[in-house]
Amino acid sequence: MKAKRTKLEIIRDMLNILQRNRKVKITHLIYKANLSNNSIKPYLDDLLKNGLVEQYAEDDQKLFRITMKGNEFLMEFSKIKVFSESFGL
Template sequence: MSYKRNKAEIVLDILLSISQNNNQIKITHLLRKANLSHEAFKKYSEELEVKEYIKLSIIKKQHFYSLTPKGYEQISKLKPLKEFMNTFDL
């Protein structure tokens, strides 16, 4: 897309990246999939954790992000909007 993503779109991209990776993703992989810098992601991840959309877990000394039920709920709300944008392609 040629225009800059807004906050809601970035949030959806983060949530979708986690969901598409079997609900468990390493931070580096997530940054690449959601196309975000570390600084930008830090800002969003804090907010998403406070809203209980995602949670951080440590498995074998590695940090993983996963979705909460609220996160899945948010995806089902936002995904059709994104799909509409992809279909109409304006």
């Protein structure tokens, strides 16, 4: 059985989804990130509050996209992952 994802892993997964797709509806993000409607809200709120993701409207739909800051976060996160793995962590 796989271990539960950490908060940072969930955030990384959400940002990766947003990076691969130009515009994402909340339902798509919930499905692809494997989260429930209730559990995604605090993560999405944090991402919006910290400027890693932005919300916008298009054709009366609420959509989300990654920001430049979100892309920078993903790059730094992958560097940390490689660094920690080089020490066997």
